[in-house]
Amino acid sequence: MRKIPLFQRKETFKEVSEGFNEEEAVKEAQRCLQCSPPPCQEACPLKIDIKEFIKFIAAREFKKAEEKIREQNTLPSICGRVCPQENLCQKKCTLAKKGKPISIGYLERFVSDREENSKSLKTISPRKRKNKVAVVGSGPAGLTCASELLKKGFRVVILEALQKEGGVLRYGIPEFRLPKKVLDKEVEYIKRLGGEIVTNFVVGKTKSIEDLKKEGFNVFFLGIGAGFPKFLGIKGENAKDVYSANEFLTRINLMKGYLFPKYHTPLRIGKRIGIIGGGNVAFDCARCAIRLKAEEVFIIYRREKEEMPARKEEIKNACEEGVKFYFLSTPKEIISDEEGNVKGIICLKNQPGERDSSGRRKPIPIKNSEFLIPLETVIVAIGTEANPLLLNTMPDLKLNEKGYIVVNKDFQTSIPYIFAGGDIVSGTATVVEAIKQGKAAAKSIERLYG
Ligand code: FAD
Ligand code: SF4
Numbered sequence: 001m002r003k004i005p006l007f008q009r010k011e012t013f014k015e016v017s018e019g020f021n022e023e024e025a026v027k028e029a030q031r032c033l034q035c036s037p038p039p040c041q042e043a044c045p046l047k048i049d050i051k052e053f054i055k056f057i058a059a060r061e062f063k064k065a066e067e068k069i070r071e072q073n074t075l076p077s078i079c080g081r082v083c084p085q086e087n088l089c090q091k092k093c094t095l096a097k098k099g100k101p102i103s104i105g106y107l108e109r110f111v112s113d114r115e116e117n118s119k120s121l122k123t124i125s126p127r128k129r130k131n132k133v134a135v136v137g138s139g140p141a142g143l144t145c146a147s148e149l150l151k152k153g154f155r156v157v158i159l160e161a162l163q164k165e166g167g168v169l170r171y172g173i174p175e176f177r178l179p180k181k182v183l184d185k186e187v188e189y190i191k192r193l194g195g196e197i198v199t200n201f202v203v204g205k206t207k208s209i210e211d212l213k214k215e216g217f218n219v220f221f222l223g224i225g226a227g228f229p230k231f232l233g234i235k236g237e238n239a240k241d242v243y244s245a246n247e248f249l250t251r252i253n254l255m256k257g258y259l260f261p262k263y264h265t266p267l268r269i270g271k272r273i274g275i276i277g278g279g280n281v282a283f284d285c286a287r288c289a290i291r292l293k294a295e296e297v298f299i300i301y302r303r304e305k306e307e308m309p310a311r312k313e314e315i316k317n318a319c320e321e322g323v324k325f326y327f328l329s330t331p332k333e334i335i336s337d338e339e340g341n342v343k344g345i346i347c348l349k350n351q352p353g354e355r356d357s358s359g360r361r362k363p364i365p366i367k368n369s370e371f372l373i374p375l376e377t378v379i380v381a382i383g384t385e386a387n388p389l390l391l392n393t394m395p396d397l398k399l400n401e402k403g404y405i406v407v408n409k410d411f412q413t414s415i416p417y418i419f420a421g422g423d424i425v426s427g428t429a430t431v432v433e434a435i436k437q438g439k440a441a442a443k444s445i446e447r448l449y450g
Contacts, residue, residue, distance in 0.1 A: 001017050001018070001019075001103070001106065002017075002018040002019075003016050003017055003018060003317075004016055004018065006320060006321070009176070009291075009317075009320075009321055010290055010291065010321060010322070011291065012176075012291070013174060013175040013176050013291055014175070014176060015175065015176055015177070015178075015179050016176050016177070016317055017081075019106060019109055019110060019113065020103075020106050020107070020109075020110045022060075025057055025106075025107055025110040025111075026057060026058060026060060028057075028102060028103055028106070028107060029054045029055075029057035029058035029102075029107060030058045031095065031100075031102055032051070032054045032055070032058065032102050033094055033095065034051055034054075034055065035051065035094050036051075038050060038051040039092040039093070039094060040089040040090070040092050040093050040102075040104060041089075042092065043088050043089050043091060043092035044088060044089045044432075045088065045432045045433060045435075045436045046072045046073050046079075046432060046435060046436055046439070047072060048068075048069055048071075048072045048073055048089075048108075049068055049071070049072070050089060050104055052068050053065045053066075053068040053069050053107070053108075053111070054102065054104075054107060056068060057107055057110070057111060062111050062114055065111045066111045066112055066114070069108055069111065069112065070112075073108075073435065074143065074144045074147045074148065074186070074435065074438075074439070075140055075143065075144065075186050075431070075435060076108050076109075076111075076112035077108075077109055077112035077113050077182045077185065077186065078140070078169060078178065078182060078183065078186065078431060079105070079108060079431060079432055079435070080105045080106065080107075080108035080109025080110075080112060080113075081105070081109055081177065081178050081182070082173060082177065082178055082431050083105055083430070083431065083432050084311050084430060085104055085105040086311070086312055086313070088432070089104045089105075090102070090103070090104050090105070113182070128153050128155065129152070129153050129154050129155070129450060131154060131155075131218050131219050131449045131450075132154070132155045132156075132157070132216050132217050132218060132219070133146075133149055133154050133155070133156045133157075133217065133218075133219045133220070133221065133445065134157055134159055134203075134212050134217040134219075134220050134221075135149075135156060135157070135158045135159070135220075135221045135223060136158075136159050136203045136220060136221065136222050136223065136224055136390070137158075137159075137160065137161075137167060137222065137223040137224040137225060137422075137424075138158050138160040138165040138166060138167055138187075138197060138223075139166065139167020139168055139169065139223055139225050139422060139423075139434060140167065140168075140169060140223075140422065140431045140434040140435050140438065141221075141223035141225075141421045141422025141423070141424075141434035141435070141437055141438040141441075142158055142160075142167070142221065142223030142422070142438065143158075143165070143166075143186065143187070143190060143438070144434070144435045144438030144439050144442070145221045145223060145419075145421065145438035145439070145441050145442045145445075146158050146190055146195050146221075147189070147190050147193060147195070148438070148439055148442035148443070149442050149445060149446070150190065150193040150194050150195050151193060152442070152446050152450070154445070154446075154450075155194075156194075156195050156196070157195075157196045157197075157198060157217070158190075158195060158196070158197045158198070159198050159201040159203050159212075160197060160198065160199045160200075160201060161200070161201065161202040161203075162199065162200070162254065163199050163200055163254070164199060164254065165183075165187050165197055165199065166180075166183045166187065167223075167225050167227075168225065168227070168431075169183050169431070170183060170253065170254060171246075171249060171250045171253050171254040172246070172249050172250075172253065172281070172284070173253075173280075173284060174249070174252065174253055174284050174287065174288055175253065176287065176291070177284070177314070202389070202390075203224075203390055204389050204390030204391075204392075204393045205389065208393055209393070209394060209418070218417060218449070219417050219418075219419070219445055219449045220417060220418045220419065221418075221419045221420065221421070221438070221441055221442075221445070222390070222405065222413070222418060222419070222420040222421075222424060223420070223421055223422045223424065223434070223438060224387065224390060224422075224424045225387075225422060225423045225424055226384050226385055226386045226387070226404070226423040226424055226427060226428055227246055227384050227387060227423075228384055228385050228386060228387040228388070229244030229245065229246045229247070229380070229384055230380075230382050230383045230384060230385055231244065231380055231382075232276065232331055232380055232382065234331055234332060234333055234334065235332075235333040235334070236333050236334030236335060236336060237334055237380075238340075239334055239336040239340050239341070239342050239378075240268075240336070240339075240340040240341060240342070241268065241269070241270060241336075241341060241342040241376060241377045241378065242334060242342065242377075242378045242379075242380065243377070243378070243379045243380070244379075244380055244381075245275075245277070245281045245282065245284075245285050245379055245380060245381035246384065248267075248285055248288070248379050249281075249284060249285060249288065251265050251267045252267065252288050252292075258291075258292055267292075268377075269289065269292055269294060269376075269377045270294070270342070270375070270376020270377040271294060271295040271296070271376055272294070272295060272296045272297075272298075272374060272375045272376050272377075273286075273289045273294045273296070273297050273298070273375065273376070273377045273378075273379065274298045274300050274345055274373055274375040274377070274378050274379070275289070275297070275298065275299050275300065275378075275379045275381055276300050276301075276331055276378065276379070276380050276381060276382055277299070277300075277301065277380070277381035277382045277383075278299060278301035278302075278303065278307070278308035278309060278310060279308070279309045279310050279381065279383075280309075280310045280311060280314065281381040281383075282299055282301075282310065282379075282381035283299070283310045283311075283314050283315065283318050283323075284314075285379045285381050286298075286299055286318055286323045287314075287317070287318055287321060287323065289377075289379075290321045290322060290323065294377075296324065297322070297323050297324065298323075298324050298325065298326055298373065298375070299318075299323060299324070299325050299326070300325075300326045300329050300331065300345070300347065300373065301325065301326070301327055301328075301329065302328065302329060302330045302350055302363040303327070303328065303350075303352070303360060303361065303363050304327050304328060304352060304361070305325065305327055307360045307361070326347065326373060328349060328350040328351070328352070328363060329347040329348070329349065329350065330347060330348045330350055330363065330365050331345050331346075331347050332346045332347060332348050332370060333345070333346045334346075334378055335372070341376070342375055342376055342377060342378055343374065343375075343376075344372050344373055344374040344375050345372070345373050345375055345378055346370050346371070346372050347370070347371060347372075347373060348365040348366065348369050348370055349365070349366045349369035349371065350363035350364055350365050350366065351363075351364050351366055352364070383428055384423075384428055385402070385403060385427075386399075386402070386403040386404050386405075386424055388403065391403070391405070394415070394418075396414060396415055397413055397414060397415055397418065398413065398414035402427065404424060404425055404426070404427055405420040405424050405425050407419070407420050407421070407425055410440075410441075410444035410447075410448070411425070411437060411440050411441035411444055412441075412444060412448070416448075417449070419441040419444060419445055420441070421434065421437030421438050421440065421441045422434035422437055422438060425437060
């Protein structure tokens, strides 16, 4: 896949992958064997008719290709970019056995990026239904649930705590992986379907669910994500230059902190930056730090390289951009001076132990193996959990032992008129899983409250 030149990647937030042009897309689509039954479709969480949309691309019928994808996926230009296709549809492609699976994600991106396609998308106005739905949260789960309900004639208002829509797609995943104009286009489509979006509205604080019921909402979908940062719980973590990944990425992506004082939110970083973690979030932080002109950026990970959960393509990009690694390392203490400025992190060396339930080898810290990594900024990217703000206002809402909302097979919560989906149900997962759940919840709302 063509990428922008390396020197540019280190200086701008411009999207790295350039995607297919028309000729490349058609050529790629013509490689498809049109298997029957198609194993790729079975592996896609949304069960997109992949074989059929690829056939349309091969025949240069791009509009039909997009319509085919949109039958199942409300956010195709986003999935085409961020889905872990290598573990889903592309993994099962028959050609993967020869090491050359069809680039399904890039084809999905190609058709849904075409300007002329999206302009002509249908904005049907079916009969209006009496029930009014409040969708809380505008991440992929909320956007999908809203768009599916709008297509069925429900009146829908999306209530979003932040100043802009999109959830993690806006504040978490950086521009160089997911340009915001791609997200804006999908949000625009939801508005064209008749959806109303209210931002800066924290349900549970601005207004409660009870207040909203009095205002005429009778069904709710909670797609509030799980954006509450986890910390390491080690000595020195309260120092000035220790960020949670969420804070670091929000300051960059949402608040444009790197353009301070033109934008109001400052972002202070040092020359040597260490990021704790090995997932997509850690890599997004590391690659942002490179673009902010840090001199050295390190990923500090407790297991081995092959065991990092981040997408392979993004690990490769990060290596090309100069990110360095400390594997088999567990942070023990953050060191700072009297003024609270970070000076480094002490880690223990690990050795790989028995395989755990994830199939990966458990990291076992080696006694007296401490070593110091000199750093000026530390970013903690070890995961997130449910934010209790709204959940605490609803004592009748059943949560599991980890604090996530419990739902039945219809994505209905213990309060019958409240549905939920996405990360707040499954813990931190994927965009495509959030879409799948938002869609399933919309179907149940139609069946039970239509
Ligand atoms: P979110 O996207 O978290 O959206 C929830 C929304 O609800 C937010 O906008 C929040 O402000 C709002 N909200 C919360 N509480 C309230 C309230 N009380 N009132 C009103 N609004 C509220 N997945 C992939 O598949 N591929 C990737 O490459 C990938 N990279 C990632 C990179 C980063 C940095 C992060 C953080 C995650 C990444 N993920 C990736 C995971 C993926 O983004 C999430 O699984 C997905 O966004 C979950 O969607 P959601 O709709 O459940 O929640
Ligand atoms: Fe593959 Fe994701 Fe598209 Fe499904 S939604 S076909 S898994 S890229």
